[in-house]
Amino acid sequence: MTGLTSVPEEPRPTEAPRPADTYLLEARALSYRYGDHVALDSLDLRVAPGEIYCLLGPNGAGKTTTINLFLGFLEPASGSAWVAGRDVATAPLETKQYLAYIPEQVMLYRNLTGLENLEYFAALAGKSSIGRAGLREILQDAGLQPDAVDRRVSGYSKGMRQKVGIAIAMAKEATTLLLDEPTSGLDPKASNEFSELLGRMRERGVAVLMATHDLFRAKQTGTRVGIMRRGRLVAERETAELAHADLERVYLEHMGSDGGTI
Amino acid sequence: MILRTARKELTDTVRDGRFRWAALLVGALLLVALGAGWMHVQEARAQHETARATAREHWDSQGEKNPHSAAHYGIYAFKPRLPLSFVDQGVDPYTGTSVWLEAHRQNDFVLRAAQDASAVQRFASITAAGVLQQLIPLLIILLSFGALAFEREQGTLRQILALGVPRKHLAWGKALGTAGALALLLVPAAALGAAAVVGAGGGASGATLGRAAILTLAYFGYFSVWVALSLAVSAKASSARTALVVLLAVWSVNGLVAPRVAVDLSKSLYPTPSAFEFAHTVEREMANGVDDIRPPDREAITARLLEEHGVERVDDLPVNPSGITLQESEEFGNRIYDRNYEALWDAFERQSRVHDALAVLAPGLAVRALSMGLAGTDVEQHRHFASAAEDYRRDLMRAMNMDLALNSRAGETYLADDELWESQPPFDYEAPSLAWVLGNRRLSALVLLFWVVGAAAAAAFGVRRMEVG
Amino acid sequence: MRFRHHVRHEWRLLRADRLLTATLGLFAVLFLYALLNGSAWVRFQEDTLGALAEARDERDARTRAELRRIASGGQPSSPFRDPRAPNVLGSQRNSRPAALPPGPLATLAIGQSDLLPFYYDVSIYTNDQTFLQNGEVENPLHLLVGRFDLAFVLVYLLPLLVLALSYNVLSGERERGTLPMTLAQPVSARSTLGVKLVFRVIVVLFLALGVSVVGGLATGVRDVGRLALWSTIVTSYAIFWLGLATWVNSRGRSSAWNATVLVGAWLLLVVVFPAAVNVAAGLLHPLPSRVEMITVQREASNEAVNRRSELLARYLEDHPEMSGAVVSEASSSAALAWAATEEVNRRLGEVVERYQGRLEEQRRLIGTYRYASPALLAHDALLETAGTGDGRFSRFEAQVRGFAQELKDFFVPAILAGDRMTEAVVADIPSFRYREAGFQTVVGRIVPALAALLAMTLLVSVPGWRAMRDVRGTS
Structure with missing residues (x-):
């Protein structure tokens, strides 16, 4: 199976308006400032179940800030971030029950095994009843080799740690995934596996918001892409509407003369 | 190249706020400790001088008295302070400062300053030496x-090594940079110390200057050990944090753990009797004698004297048998005291040797011993003074007894006068020579040298094998 | 998330960290070693006191036998040592030992007990000079260094263990990148960190209190109240350091920065401040020198000897209750000698009182300096609780003075009246028994220190705890 065929050929969710609580992620005029610098300027964004929304843009465009705002790691200057119909600002702990976060580097306790890490994070998420056998199964579902499960994380590759990250999301039964540059630095095979995993999550109705530089991966995996520049969402497209070359063209168009690197 | 590195390190260090604060703090403590120590020593010296003069005056103006009464009256001796003791007061607060020299008894030194101080003070009794050895x-x-x-x-x-800088030069540069920063702190302190020594009480003797010079050298060696050790660890440690942890562990073993472990170890290797046991033994031996040391028998002495002088009656003797008997009983007592005190002092010295030997594991023990030795405040020099005082006591008692023996006759009431008291030489204590002190501290000097060489070798080895990262 | 999951997780992390487990193991060894040391020292003191009591019994038996022999017509072995004379029976030769048993928790803290005398031979000639005597025979070098007891390990080294466990409690999570992973879960930062801190307190206290309590009980400690007090002090002290670590962590800097700052704080509070306090105390409140006391005492005794009969007359004037026992001719020399002794004591007493007054004042001032450092506070409180601090020794000295007075009250009327002692009297001679301070007295002495320690703990931990609320997944 190749990465290209792994993307399911089913109809994309339509743009038809839905009731607010049917969006798993929603930003309403969301803004953030670092001092005088406007990092995020009145962002409006919605991600529905079964959608993989890819945020594209150069460094400093506001992708990570958006994710941090959804996580409640930052407080918005104005506007609001909503998760599963709840405002992050008023229900910071509750909204996190729906969220799973996979940063560029999934950092785990190096001296503990993959299983022990999962056990801890699952317990933090209130899923302490799963039991070791169940957790082991989840890790394997997430694609971790059975023999790696009981090894210390210090020996894991980046891809393996990411699988533990996915396993945490699965164990937690998160309905929303926030991914920050998940495929950068992965070798093509691992990157491909990761896309497949995301596809499976999507099939279960999970909503995914993924910040990335990788246009190819965005086109292949995403259902929708948003292009950000200087804290603003400057374009939004259904990937199904675009050929790969079109995406690159659209992206570069929006970057303007000051470009910014991909 | 070395100098350039050193200069860069020095600038770097001096501009570092942490160093400035730390140096300021340590420097201030050092100066205050030096100043306080100096004042304390000056004051103590003046006090002891007065007390010594008064004690002598009391002795001289006893009026008409039997010499044996005068012997019982006795005289107090006060331990003098050596000029350098302001740098390191050593065991002085724990030895007592005064001893009563009287007939029949070798008394203990009393008036330990530490006994008057509270636990709060004992917790961190720091002198300039403490700053130098610990901080x-x-x-x-x-x-x-x-x-x-x-x-x-x-x-x-x-980057630096890629520029072709030899590792050795880099290491020397770092070491000299640290040394330079330290010198900013220590050279003024040392100059002040030297000024205090020279300025105190009409200039310093050659012996004092000699002691001061070697003291400086010993501390210089000690600091070099730490510079080299720090470099070695910094070269080999996997991270700066590890280096810090390792060095701090070494530091706390050196200054906190090792000295105390040495106490326990030396005590268990060379146990000393309890005070009660000691006093009890002396008392018992004084009453009954021990081995071939027998208490004098007045009858036998009189008989011997009669025979020696070829007379029949005690009244015809040209000497007073009481004086002779007193002197013999004094000598008997001396032998008992010698037996017991020598054993005790020897045990103390053997204990000190254990501390000295353990310096192989903690250089602080070596420099402490050298520092106390050169400042004249170690246990050995206390013993030196104690035996000088005891010798003086014995001479004084002999003089009293012999005056009684030669100038009076059996049974008569004999009173001597101020002339006798005044004719006794004063107790002028002379501190041991530098050679004597160094002889005692041979082992410590050797161990410190071992540390200097060893730490330098470790630094050289560490730098040669250092990972570049 | 339940507490036990956290504890299991923290325990796993701890166990997996070789450096930390080695450190914990090392501390366990240090604790045990300190405890063995302390109990050896207590055994030594008990043996000494046993020998002392034995010697007294022997001496009493000899005196009784001698008195019996004389009563049945024998001659005293020496005219100077006739035990029928009250000034002989009450003298140093037949002294009564006054012993201070090792403190209730002496195995845990050697404290001042290696330096200060824990027994005196008391007689009617006991005076202020008696209290100038040295303590146990000990190499002065050892007194200088101090001993390796539990109090030392707890005050000097325990903070290092606390800091090693907690210097990166927050910064480490941030640097390893696990903080965002954790805070992406539905848990608050403060509760997670709180659990981590509580876990560390438990580990440290399990070790420190376990050794103190179990070790103490095993080595013969019977005073549970004091043991509880000891544990309270240790707990407060450990929490102070944990609070400090919390505060430093809350500044949001790197682990290396935290480590440097915390080690610096340890040095300041444990080494530098106490040293500075000491230097300042020496400068501002120098202890008066005892050397001049010797001079005064000599002068007093010279004078007293010269004015014996005059002194007796004055003594009887001062003590009208004694004048009934009008001095018989035969005993007048003993009475005269006693009057001279009293005069010397009185003169000496005046000097000592002046001196003691200044000494107490200086000590009191220096005592207030201990509030400069939690280490000084904790150390002092531990020693007082253990019964090896200055407090118990001065209490002992005061009781010995009282006992010496009792002996005088027993013998002096007989001396003045020229009475002869018999065998029956020996059993009636007062004997000394140390009266331990009540638990409430000890608590009273320690409460200010404990309160100060608690205040310091709050001072460092409240801002830290507050700041922890704002901890977020990003830097």
Whole structure:
């Protein structure tokens, strides 16, 4: 199976308006400032179940800030971030029950095994009843080799740690995934596996918001892409509407003369 | 190249706020400790001088008295302070400062300053020596734990070595940079110390200057050990943090754990009797004698004297048998005291040797011994003074007894006058020579030298084998 | 998330960290070693006191036998040592030992007990000079260094263990990148960190209190109240350091920065401040020198000897209750000698009182300096609780003075009246028994220190705890 065929050929969710609580992620005029610098300027964004929304843009465009705002790691200057119909600002702990976060580097306790890490994070998420056998199964579902499960994380590759990250999301039964540059630095095979995993999550109705530089991966995996520049969402497209070359063209168009690197 | 590195290190260090604060603190403590020590010693010297003069005056103006009464009256001796004791008061607060020299008894030194001080003071009784032995090494660690480890972490080490700087030069530069920063602190302190020594009480004797010079050298060696050790650890440690942890562990073993462990170890290797046991033994031996040391028998002495002088009646003797008997009983007592005190002092000295030998594991023990020795405040020099005082007591008692024996006859009431008291030489104590002190501290000097060489070798080895990162 | 999951997780992390487990193991060894040391020292003191009591019994038996022999017509072995004379029976030769048993928790803290005398031979000639005597025979070098007891390990080294466990409690999570992973879960930062801190307190206290309590009980400690007090002090002290670590962590800097700052704080509070306090105390409140006391005492005794009969007359004037026992001719020399002794004591007493007054004042001032450092506070409180601090020794000295007075009250009327002692009297001679301070007295002495320690703990931990609320997944 190749990465290209792994993307399911089913109809994309339509743009038809839905009731607010049917969006798993929603930003309403969301803004953030670092001092005088406007990092995020009145962002409006919605991600529905079964959608993989890819945020594209150069460094400093506001992708990570958006994710941090959804996580409640930052407080918005104005506007609001909503998760599963709840405002992050008023229900910071509750909204996190729906969220799973996979940063560029999934950092785990190096001296503990993959299983022990999962056990801890699952317990933090209130899923302490799963039991070791169940957790082991989840890790394997997430694609971790059975023999790696009981090894210390210090020996894991980046891809393996990411699988533990996915396993945490699965164990937690998160309905929303926030991914920050998940495929950068992965070798093509691992990157491909990761896309497949995301596809499976999507099939279960999970909503995914993924910040990335990788246009190819965005086109292949995403259902929708948003292009950000200087804290603003400057374009939004259904990937199904675009050929790969079109995406690159659209992206570069929006970057303007000051470009910014991909 | 070495100098350039050193200069860069020095500038870097002096501009570092942490160093400034630490150096300021340590420097202030050092100066205050030196000043306080100096004032304390000056005051103590003046007091002891007065007390000594008064004690002598009491002795001289006893009026008409039987010499044996005068012997019972006795005289007090006060331990003098050597000029350098302001740097390191050593065991002085724990030895007592005064001893009563009287007939029949070898008394203990009393008036230990530490007994008057509270536990709060004992918790951290620090003198200039404490700053030099504990805090300066800490400053050195703070200055140089990152010398190489930080450069490696930042990647600058790679760059420097890529420029073709020999590792050895880099290491020397770092060491000299640290030394330079320390010198900013220590040279003024040493100058002030020297001024205090020279300025105190009409200039310093050659012996004092000699002691001071070697003291300086010993501390210089000790600090070099820490600089080299810090470099070695910084070169080999996997990170600056590890270097710091390792060096701090070494520091606390050196200054906190090792000295106390040495106490326990030396006590268990060379146990000393309890005070009760000691007193009890002396009392018993004084009453009954021991081995071939027998208490004198007045009858036998009289008989012997009669025979020696070829007379029949005690009244015809040209000497007073009481005086002779007193002197013999004094000598008997002396032998008992010698037996017991020598054993005790020897045990103390053997215990000290254990501390000295353990310096192989903690250089602080070596420099402490040298420092106390040169300042004249170690146990050995206390013993030296104690035996001088005891010798004086014995001479004085003999003089009293012999005056009684020669100038009076059996049964008569004999009173001597001020002339006798005044004719007794004063107790002028002469501190042991530098050679004597160094003879005692041979082992410590050797161990310190071992540390200097060993730490330098470790630094050289560490730098040669250092990972570049 | 339940507490036990956290504890299991923290325990796993701890166990997996070789450096930390080695450190914990090392501390366990140090604790045990300190405890063995302390109990050896207590055994030594008990043996000494046993020998002392034995010697007294022997001496009493000899005196009784001698008195019996004389009563049945024998001659005293020496005219100077006739035990029928009250000034002989009450003299140093037949002294009564006054012993201070090792403190209730002496195995845990050697404290001042290696330096200060824990027994005196008391007689009617006991005076202020008696209290100038040295303590146990000990190499002065050892007195200088101090001993390796539990109090030392707890005050000097325990903070290092606390800091090693907690210097990166927050910064480490941030640097390893696990903080965002954790805070992406539905848990608050403060509760997670709180659990981590509580876990560390438990580990440290399990070790420190376990050794103190179990070790103490095993080595013969019977005073549970004091043991509880000891544990309270240790707990407060450990929490102070943990609070400090919390505060430093809350500044949001790197682990290396935290480590440097915390080690610096340890040095300041444990080494530098106490040293500075000491230097300042020496400068501002120098202890008066005892050397001049010797001079005064000599002068007093010279004078007293010269004015014996005059002194007796004055003594009887001062003590009208004694004048009934009008001095017989035969005993007048003993009475005269006693009057001279009293005069010397009185003169000496005046000097000593002046001196003691100044000494107490200086000590009191220096005592207030202990509030400069939690280490000084904790150390002092531990020693007082253990019964090896200055407090118990001065209490002992005061009781010995009282006992010496009792002996005088027993013998002096007989001396003045020229009475002869018999065998029956020996059993009636007062004997000394140390009266331990009540638990409430000890608590009273320690409460200010404990309160100060608690205040310091709050001072460092409240801002830290507050700041922890704002901890977020990003830097």
